[in-house]
Amino acid sequence: MTVLSEAVLADPVALTRALCDVQSVSWNEAEICDEVEAALKRLGHLTTERVGNTLVARTNLGRDRRVMLAGHLDTVPVNDNFPTRTEGDVMWGLGTSDMKSGTALALWIAATVEHPRFDLSFAFYECEEIEAKHNGLNKLAKSRPELLAADFAILLEPTYGLVEAGCQGTMRARVTTRGKRAHSARSWKGENAIHKIAPVLERLNAYAAREVEVDGCTYREGLNAVFIGGGVAGNVIPDECWVEVNLRFAPDRDEAAAEAHLREVFDGFDVEVTDSAPSCRPGLDRPEAAGFVAAAGGEFRAKLGWTDVARFATLGIPAVNYGPGDPNLAHKQDERVEIPRIRTCAEALRAYVEES
Numbered sequence: 105m106t107v108l109s110e111a112v113l114a115d116p117v118a119l120t121r122a123l124c125d126v127q128s129v130s131w132n133e134a135e136i137c138d139e140v141e142a143a144l145k146r147l148g149h150l151t152t153e154r155v156g157n158t159l160v161a162r163t164n165l166g167r168d169r170r171v172m173l174a175g176h177l178d179t180v181p182v183n184d185n186f187p188t189r190t191e192g193d194v195m196w197g198l199g200t201s202d203m204k205s206g207t208a209l210a211l212w213i214a215a216t217v218e219h220p221r222f223d224l225s226f227a228f229y230e231c232e233e234i235e236a237k238h239n240g241l242n243k244l245a246k247s248r249p250e251l252l253a254a255d256f257a258i259l260l261e262p263t264y265g266l267v268e269a270g271c272q273g274t275m276r277a278r279v280t281t282r283g284k285r286a287h288s289a290r291s292w293k294g295e296n297a298i299h300k301i302a303p304v305l306e307r308l309n310a311y312a313a314r315e316v317e318v319d320g321c322t323y324r325e326g327l328n329a330v331f332i333g334g335g336v337a338g339n340v341i342p343d344e345c346w347v348e349v350n351l352r353f354a355p356d357r358d359e360a361a362a363e364a365h366l367r368e369v370f371d372g373f374d375v376e377v378t379d380s381a382p383s384c385r386p387g388l389d390r391p392e393a394a395g396f397v398a399a400a401g402g403e404f405r406a407k408l409g410w411t412d413v414a415r416f417a418t419l420g421i422p423a424v425n426y427g428p429g430d431p432n433l434a435h436k437q438d439e440r441v442e443i444p445r446i447r448t449c450a451e452a453l454r455a456y457v458e459e460s
């Protein structure tokens with residue numbers, strides 16, 4: 105029996121509850137994806153494609169612009185908070201904030217807006233809460249990028265109803281110094297690699313992080329040591345030392361520019377990039393993005409953390425985060441969502457996509 109009946113699809117709050125009450129911890133999204141697929145196929149005004157437990161649905165109205173609404177279907181593991189319970193204006197339970205209240209809004213728009221002013225695409229995807237290589241959106245971006253094509257994307261992750269634009273990129277790199285081992289009783293015969301790391305730490309201490317404005321959003325960068333290692337034994341002059349640094353970079357830099365920047369900061373040292381994820385431009389200069397900000401109340405801020413919006417950036421699609429959940433409650437045992445906030449976000453989205 106379907107849990108996504110016509111009545112449920114017509115109400116974003118009932119839809120949030122229904123999605124939350126289908127358990128879909130990462131790797132267990134088959135049932136919820138079946139439900140969403142069946143519901144969207146019943147509607148008849150969308151074409152659907154399923155890849156694993158990721159579902160893409162699209163209108164094909166020949167509009168000159170296309171907007172994507174995306175949400176993941178999975179949650180972190182159950183923590184004595186399944187299924188949902190509602191007390192007054194608050195719905196408690198796994199996924200209520202991160203991010204089934206947001207995913208429900210995408211599904212609600214898909215089900216109830218037959219004549220949007222843009223063509224709409226919807227992505228309901230699997231495995232966001234685990235390693236990136238399993239992430240349904242990441243997989244689609246690599247294998248079927250045409251399914252994600254859009255002029256603008258809204259990722260319905262929890263932002264407590266505020267538009268959070270773009271996202272900063274993140275890069276880790278290992279800066280290594282080398283020396284020569286010797287017995288510490290005859291240290292002058294060696295070269296101490298740990299002592300040589302001092303200028304690296306000095307550069308980090310002296311580093312003046314930029315504050316960059318992109319499309320009206322202020323991004324504050326950061327460069328910090330996050331790990332350090334070195335040493336052989338208590339009586340040996342060490343021949344190697346390394347510091348791993350993490351650069352959080354604004355969306356005016358791409359990954360290549362971020363790497364070039366790190367190499368410049370640590371000029372003269374051995375620098376090896378160990379991990380990297382791209383930034384995403386807010387794209388608020390685009391009319392479809394500006395229209396969304398206006399519909400959502402006119403306020404916005406820069407997203408400083410990294411989110412899946414950057415997967416859209418790699419396809420050249422500007423994207424924002426926007427959802428009713430409180431990001432501070434994500435992954436917590438007492439996860440919850442304020443029901444009036446689901447309704448406010450739903451109305452903003454509908455005002456944005458509906459033909460005027």
Ligand SMILES: [Zn+2]
Nearest residue numbers: 176202203261
């Ligand atoms: Zn999430």
